[in-house]
Amino acid sequence: MQINIPDDHPRAESLRIREKLIEGCLNGVVAYAGLIAHGRGEAFDYLIGEQTVEPAKRAIEAAVAALLTAEHPVISVNGNAAALVPQDLVKLAEITGAKLEVNLFYRSPEREEAIKRVLESAGAKEVLGVGENASARIPEVGSERRRVDPRGILIADVVLVPLEDGDRTEALVKMGKTVIAIDLNPLSRTAQTATITIVDNIIRAIPAMVSAAQRLKGQEDSLLRKILNEFDNRQNLAEMIEFIANRLKEIAKSKMSTASSGGF
Ligand code: ATP
Ligand code: MG
Secondary structure, eight states, rough: OOOOOOOOOOTTTHHHHHHHHHHHHHHHHHHHHHHHHHHHHHHHHHHHTTOOOOOOOOOOHHHHHHHHHHHSSEEEEOHHHHHHHHHHHHHHHHHHTOOOEOOOOOOOHHHHHHHHHHHTTTTOOOOOOOOOGGOEEEOOOOOGEEEEEETTTGGEEEHHHOOOOHHHHHHHTTTTTTEEEEEEEEHHHHHHSSSEEEOOHHHHHHHHHHHHHHHHHTSOHHHHHHHHHHOHHHHHHHHHHHHHHHHHHHHHHHHHHHHTTOOO
């Protein structure tokens, strides 16, 4: 199913992203619930002005520093991430030496295989977490997301979870892992419990992480650890919420001044 989106449509980019997810749904990569989750994300993207803002840029740097200094970094991939940014996920894994692992809330052998195929077509040589390979369990998670690969998330010290559920983020943090989340909602449990939260759309955040990784790879370990140590996630989340609040106030103010001058 191909829908023609005119380039001059004011929401062309957003509509193209939706089409990618619908296509992913029809190909068995994206779960129906993934479409709804995307809608929740879009609403927050609207509030931040569909841009990567300063605090998110700092979180991206810290996240890349964490991946580059990790012993066993893993990038957890779900249907939405695979449908939206497969090439950049593979690139990020290559540059940082991270493993790619399929991890789904709605697990089915078909969906796991479909995601594996998408990643392989994007150049991935190894994809963990598929079928019998997801034989380990992480404690305290009720959903199928508890199933992990003993060569991947189970032994990982740093896990990147683009789009995650709050329960599992909390469980992974409790296991002592550094959890990097990408979540447009700074108020979600995922955003609030992760070690490093990037409040940005994965469409922008993953490519920005690839650029940051290219820039930071090969830098002294001490510099990377400094970036990591100076990062404060609570402070960063507070700045993101403040950014949204200020932006909304500015917009409201500009409406009030037009209203008082008799405009619409
Ligand atoms: P939590 O379980 O963390 O409390 P939730 O239950 O509200 O969050 P979920 O349905 O578990 O949300 O996951 C969807 C999350 O993914 C939402 O918080 C949404 O903001 C985020 N999200 C969806 N699409 C994107 C995207 N393209 N980029 C970044 N974040 C996204
Ligand atoms: Mg949730």
